[in-house]
Amino acid sequence: xxxxxxxxxxxxxxxxxxxxxxxxxxxxxxxxxxxxxxxxxxxxxxxxxxxxxxxxxxxxxxxxxxxxxxxxxxxxxxxxxxxxxxxxxxxxxxxxxxxxxxxxxxxxxxxxxxxxxxxxxxxxxxxxxxxxxxxxxxxxxxxxxxxxxxxxxxxxxxxxxxxxxxxxxxxxxxxxxxxxxxxxxxxxxxxxxxxxxxxxxxxxxxxxxxxxxxxxxxxxxxxxxxxxxxxxxxxxxxxxxxxxxxxxxxxxxxxxxxxxxxxxxxxxxxxxxxxxxxxxxxxxxxxxxxxxxxxxxxxxxxxxxxxxxxxxxxxxxxxxxxxxxxxxxxxxxxxxxxxxxxxxxxxxxxxxxxxxxxxxxxxxxxxxxxxxxxxxxxxxxxxxxxxxxxxxxxxxxxxxxxxxxxxxxxxxxxxxxxxxxxxxxxxxxxxxxxxxxxxxxxxxxxxxxxxxxxxxxxxxxxxxxxxxxxxxxxxxxxxxxxxxxxxxxxxxxxxxxxxxxxxxxxxxxxxxxxxxxxxxxxxxxxxxxxxxxxxxxxxxxxxxxxxxxxxxxxxxxxxxxxxxxxxxxxxxxxxxxxxxxxxxxxxxxx
Amino acid sequence: xxxxxxxxxxxxxxxxxxxxxxxxxxxxxxxxxxxxxxxxxxxxxxxxxxxxxxxxxxxxxxxxxxxxxxxxxxxxxxxxxxxxxxxxxxxxxxxxxxxxxxxxxxxxxxxxxxxxxxxxxxxxxxxxxxxxxxxxxxxxxxxxxxxxxxxxxxxxxxxxxxxxxxxxxxxxxxxxxxxxxxxxxxxxxxxxxxxxxxxxxxxxxxxxxxxxxxxxxxxxxxxxxxxxxxxxxxxxxxxxx
Numbered sequence: 142x143x144x145x146x147x148x149x150x151x152x153x154x155x156x157x158x159x160x161x162x163x164x165x166x167x168x169x170x171x172x173x174x175x176x177x178x179x180x181x182x183x184x185x186x187x188x189x190x191x192x193x194x195x196x197x198x199x200x201x202x203x204x205x206x207x208x209x210x211x212x213x214x215x216x217x218x219x220x221x222x223x224x225x226x227x228x229x230x231x232x233x234x235x236x237x238x239x240x241x242x243x244x245x246x247x248x249x250x251x252x253x254x255x256x257x258x259x260x261x262x263x264x265x266x267x268x269x270x271x272x273x274x275x276x277x278x279x280x281x282x283x284x285x286x287x288x289x290x291x292x293x294x295x296x297x298x299x300x301x302x303x304x305x306x307x308x309x310x311x312x313x314x315x316x317x318x319x320x321x322x323x324x325x326x327x328x329x330x331x332x333x334x335x336x337x338x339x340x341x342x343x344x345x346x347x348x349x350x351x352x353x354x355x356x357x358x359x360x361x362x363x364x365x366x367x368x369x370x371x372x373x374x375x376x377x378x379x380x381x382x383x384x385x386x387x388x389x390x391x392x393x394x395x396x397x398x399x400x401x402x403x404x405x406x407x408x409x410x411x412x413x414x415x416x417x418x419x420x421x422x423x424x425x426x427x428x429x430x431x432x433x434x435x436x437x438x439x440x441x442x443x444x445x446x447x448x449x450x451x452x453x454x455x456x457x458x459x460x461x462x463x464x465x466x467x468x469x470x471x472x473x474x475x476x477x478x479x480x481x482x483x484x485x486x487x488x489x490x491x492x493x494x495x496x497x498x499x500x501x502x503x504x505x506x507x508x509x510x511x512x513x514x515x516x517x518x519x520x521x522x523x524x525x526x527x528x529x530x531x532x533x534x535x536x537x538x539x540x541x542x543x544x545x546x547x548x549x550x551x552x553x554x555x556x557x558x559x560x561x562x563x564x565x566x567x568x569x570x571x572x573x574x575x576x577x578x579x580x581x582x583x584x585x586x587x588x589x590x591x592x593x594x595x596x597x598x599x600x601x602x603x604x605x606x607x608x609x610x611x612x613x614x615x616x617x618x619x620x621x622x623x624x625x626x627x628x629x630x631x632x633x634x635x636x637x638x639x640x641x642x643x644x645x646x647x648x649x650x651x652x653x654x655x656x657x658x659x660x661x662x663x664x665x666x667x668x669x670x671x672x673x674x675x676x677x678x679x680x681x682x683x684x685x686x687x688x689x690x691x692x693x694x695x696x697x698x699x700x701x702x703x704x705x706x707x708x709x710x711x712x713x714x715x716x717x718x719x720x721x722x723x724x725x726x727x728x729x730x731x
Numbered sequence: 732x733x734x735x736x737x738x739x740x741x742x743x744x745x746x747x748x749x750x751x752x753x754x755x756x757x758x759x760x761x762x763x764x765x766x767x768x769x770x771x772x773x774x775x776x777x778x779x780x781x782x783x784x785x786x787x788x789x790x791x792x793x794x795x796x797x798x799x800x801x802x803x804x805x806x807x808x809x810x811x812x813x814x815x816x817x818x819x820x821x822x823x824x825x826x827x828x829x830x831x832x833x834x835x836x837x838x839x840x841x842x843x844x845x846x847x848x849x850x851x852x853x854x855x856x857x858x859x860x861x862x863x864x865x866x867x868x869x870x871x872x873x874x875x876x877x878x879x880x881x882x883x884x885x886x887x888x889x890x891x892x893x894x895x896x897x898x899x900x901x902x903x904x905x906x907x908x909x910x911x912x913x914x915x916x917x918x919x920x921x922x923x924x925x926x927x928x929x930x931x932x933x934x935x936x937x938x939x940x941x942x943x944x945x946x947x948x949x950x951x952x953x954x955x956x957x958x959x960x961x962x963x964x965x966x967x968x969x970x971x972x
Contacts, residue, residue, distance in 0.1 A: 588879070604846075632814050
């Protein structure tokens with residue numbers, strides 16, 4: 142029997158050396174008998190990047206993790222027999238599991254947007270076609286434009302880029318505007334720190350995005366489209382370009398698509414790496430060749446968007462859902478999720494959690510399920526503190542709200558947002574003031590600088606947060622932060638400014654005591670704000686081994702085998718290396 | 732069409748923004764980045780007002796928000812006042828002691844916020860200079876960089892090839908922070924030196940040579956006074972015959 146060996150070649154696994162694994166498979170496999178010679182396939186991201194490179198054997202459904210070139214021989218020898226035990230995933234009970242269904246990270250996931258990612262060869266259109274690719278487009282072209290839109294409306298699909306606007310409604314409004322020229326755009330300018338869902342889809346299944354784009358274009362009556370993809374996403378750019386070329390060759394793009402009489406073509410526009418260009422009007426300005434600054438939204442882009450023509454802009458993940466909805470029907474899709482948020486959502490689960498990676502689950506699962514079941518809880522003996530959802534413009538959700546369902550409306554109600562789906566888990570070593578400072582610093586740098594409340598408001602907020610973290614804050618600073626937040630929220634020109642205060646406001650709401658502790662007692666409870674902590678050796682615990690002194694980058698720890706070690710506080714840069722390296726927990730930070 | 736601003740009913744035209752309708756009727760709404768002839772930037776945000784629709788008040792930028800018949804607008808509610816106060820404090824920190832900002836602070840009785848650190852410039856990045864230059868056809872300056880490091884400058888900070896030294900940017904600037912240095916020899920603006928175009932008859936300065944050439948091509952340089960006198964003389968001569 143001939144087998145398929147799927148080697149994950151998403152950016153994460155490539156960084157872990159999966160290309161060398163592919164090369165090894167190909168060179169060792171070359172000498173094997175034709176009957177048992179496996180087919181080696183490079184596939185997109187499997188989501189469990191920290192355990193990469195990931196290798197899957199089909200049809201046995203055995204998945205190996207952290208595969209190195211030296212393991213290749215063993216894997217090839219084991220084909221058809223007992224799996225290579227040491228490369229299997231060990232579950233929470235210490236059991237080595239064969240298939241993904243048994244792996245707690247994958248077990249409860251439901252993949253729609255990621256349905257082909259990690260399974261098909263993204264560079265091969267044939268494979269996409271074999272999974273039912275472009276059937277959605279064929280079906281759409283046999284329907285009226287209005288019926289296609291109705292199907293999306295029935296599905297309840299909402300924009301996955303952050304806003305959560307109903308996709309069908311957006312398409313309908315643009316469809317109803319009379320214009321000789323309309324544009325269909327795809328937003329692949331994913332910029333949230335720690336978010337990589339769109340990148341993985343573009344890298345691992347570019348045709349699903351493209352098919353979604355073509356269906357959308359047909360529905361609204363656009364003949365030209367652009368995919369705005371950030372330039373840092375090298376592999377995504379390569380794969381999407383190849384997908385466009387292949388689709389054009391097969392007649393899925395160009396004049397008279399599949400004999401329907403509908404013309405549509407598209408091209409890639411590379412984003413220059415500005416976070417704000419993920420905002421719709423700034424993105425359009427950037428495509429037009431102008432400075433990437435947002436404009437006021439009283440005029441909707443479905444009426445006057447790119448080059449002042451009616452335009453629909455959809456996120457990568459939204460478009461990847463579209464072909465599925467057309468093939469399986471909107472009603473089928475609407476069975477998943479909650480009342481207001483249908484379908485599934487891809488999350489990037491990162492931070493202080495045992496299993497990190499890309500996760501697709503139905504809307505409405507609780508944060509607790511996501512963090513503790515799929516994510517496997519907090520590493521070590523750490524205690525869970527909060528999750529940051531929605532990236533830099535999102536907010537923090539504390540432990541007490543862990544049982545809320547994840548959907549657009551609930552998260553917004555709790556002062557955070559769905560955003561593009563970043564979930565950053567934090568334990569008690571994360572200082573919430575420091576966290577707010579981190580995000581405000583990010584946004585102050587990424588603000589386009591056009592309007593005053595965002596540009597200057599963030600600058601002043603950052604100064605205040607710096608003061609608080611340095612132990613120089615006053616209680617009046619909290620009121621000032623609230624005033625600045627209110628002004629940014631109400632008076633900013635675009636969504637970046639309007640949501641920029643979320644990390645500050647949500648941490649003040651849920652973790653006010655931490656702010657007060659910094660201000661009143663000049664103490665950082667999490668031990669993270671370096672200006673407020675000191676590393677000291679507890680003499681009774683010190684075994685005088687000298688490991689701390691060896692690891693100190695500024696040589697400020699002295700002592701010898703007779704005297705307990707002492708840290709010179711004047712010289713200490715508070716890097717925490719000594720504490721991390723001490724085998725006896727004799728160093729504390731307070 | 733009629734709208735109501737702070738209880739006063741005024742006429743408005745269909746495509747008006749709130750600010751346009753108010754200005755036509757001499758109702759004051761503070762604004763720094765808006766100018767009728769240029770493309771609006773909607774950037775300074777000091778013109779925020781509250782629009783009451785269906786009993787619910789909503790904060791909008793009056794330079795961007797279009798009027799509707801019967802619309803009710805309030806320019807001095809508690810929410811508007813709070814935002815205006817913070818905005819003026821932020822602008823003060825950005826352009827300390829600038830007369831334009833100080834005038835507004837005095838008008839609304841706003842004191843500066845000592846907790847905001849002051850910058851050392853006078854520009855509030857409203858972008859009016861950039862729009863003016865673009866509208867007049869030169870587009871010699873633009874906003875550069877982003878976030879807190881944003882500034883208005885020429886390409887790469889070098890003297891801009893397309894700058895004609897007309898100083899329209901400086902005239903449009905609400906905080907008067909664009910440096911124009913005029914002397915007998917000529918004008919320096921945006922790091923570029925310009926020679927004066929002088930009237931061939933009386934020697935009066937009519938602008939920079941580049942500005943005059945753009946407006947008049949190769950025609951001889953004559954100042955408006957001499958041009959007028961020339962026509963009068965011609966008339967007199969004709970009548971005298």
